[in-house]
Amino acid sequence: MAFSLTKFKRTLVLALLARQTPAKLAAVSRKRLQKAFARAARISPAYRALLAEAGVAPGTKLAADEILQRAPVLEKADLFERFPIHELVASTVAPASLAGVLTSSGHGGSNFAFGLSTRAQLAFTPADIDMGLQGAFDIDGRSTLLVNCLPMGVVFTSNTVCVANVSVREDMALAILRQAGPLFEQVILCVDPLFCKRLLDYAAEQAFDWSALRTHVILGEEMFSEEFRSYLARRLGADIDTPGGVLIGSSMGVGELGLNLFFETAETIALRRERHWQQPDALLPAFFCYNPLRTFVEVLEPDDDGVGDLVVTMLDNLAPVPMIRYKTGDRARWVPDAELRSLPSELYLALYRQPLPMVAIVGRDRDRIGEHxxxxxxxxxxxxxxxxxxxxxxxxxxxxxxxxxxxxxxxxxxxxxxxxxxxxxxxxxxxxxxxxxxxxxxxxxxxxxxxFPHGMSLDYERKFRYLPAADEVSAHV
Missing domain, CATH: 3.30.300 (GMP Synthetase; Chain A, domain 3)
Incomplete structure (x- = not known):
């Protein structure tokens, strides 16, 4: 009965969501922004200090537009490299109520950022994960095995799918796929692109037949190209360009904010692939949807191309560390309707009917190499x-x-x-x-x-550095 009730609620919520529009959801998001700001100002010692420095007096009530004008834009250095933990955590959160810690990759700055979660939040996590999986993969209609190969302690829990959290062990992942995979109607593989390549190569060494499984892939941790998506589909023997086929999509999270903040859908994948076929040498953004009831998203100080800093506010009123107007380090732009009108009509209509808003993530400026x-x-x-x-x-x-x-x-x-x-x-x-x-x-x-002089064997537990660190002097040029 519990399973049936969960399934019923999931179906109902997704049906209600499908009848929404980005504009309606944006209006609700702005109201939640006001509540998130007021909560942070009330219960976070660190945030009160930051507001005072920005000239916002204690107890000041701000409307959404005023928050976007007066509340400071924060980075990791403003929070995790400045304040001690007891000043970051909300005064209403008792240590005994904390249930999890997730760190950032540690690629930027002099310290790790981290996200904390309470037991109350974690109680909702399986349902939230299942909601997203149902929308993308119909887990209520197909028995599903999820094999999680993401590094850095990222784990998944579910009330509906069978989960194997194996991290970056290609032998364990393949053993589970080979032995347990055939029990299920579909498999979802969560993995980063570099380790995905290692898993593909190891599977080939072991003569593993991917065609025996219906394997979807969720790629995380870093940006990837349409060439890689096509290559992965070829190795899996999957048709990814036919509606209803296998989905190879991307999910973007930020350790200190949360997982799956931005995600591709079948429609946004089709958009990116259409753009790729039109301009195979163009540097394409990732076209992501996001849940405006969970996050408030800004593109700050856009340039002539509309590209600015991606700024995210978490709207969860249970968050131990309130995150208000946090600059992730990514660059992004909005996707105007005029940009989509040149698409095939069927794809344009599918994108137009999506209830969730869409943003284009264009990567990080620090990954640019000279002019070209x-x-x-x-x-x-x-x-x-x-x-x-x-x-x-x-x-x-x-x-x-x-x-x-x-x-x-x-x-x-x-x-x-x-x-x-x-x-x-x-x-x-x-x-x-x-x-x-x-x-x-x-x-x-x-x-x-x-x-290879930059790491003989890859440490898949860490994000790989494609560029040398600031203090690294190379003798290999």
């Missing part, structure tokens, strides 16, 4: 030729050079091709793309897996 290149260009080009990509691990390092960037590429563990031969083929592919965009081609060098 971005890390995401190389992520795309490494997978443009599937036969070449089969020989790579997916890891590369971009180094500064006197005449432009130099690219170091790691070959796969079992690659039998000579590094020099692979470098010639990859250089030709990149030179062609550079000519197409009027950019200088990067210098390129390939390394056997064990000889």
């Amino acid at each position: 290149w971005h890390v995401d260009h190389f992520k795309a080009l490494l997978y443009r030729d599937a036969a070449l990509a089969d020989h790579l691990s997916g890891a590369f390092r971009v180094l500064p050079g006197a005449d432009g960037p130099a690219l170091h590429i790691q070959l796969g563990r079992n690659c039998v091709q000579a590094p020099a031969e692979m470098a010639v083929e990859l250089s030709a592919l990149m030179a062609a793309s550079a000519r197409e965009r009027g950019a200088p081609a990067p210098a390129l060098r390939c390394f056997a897996y064990a000889d």
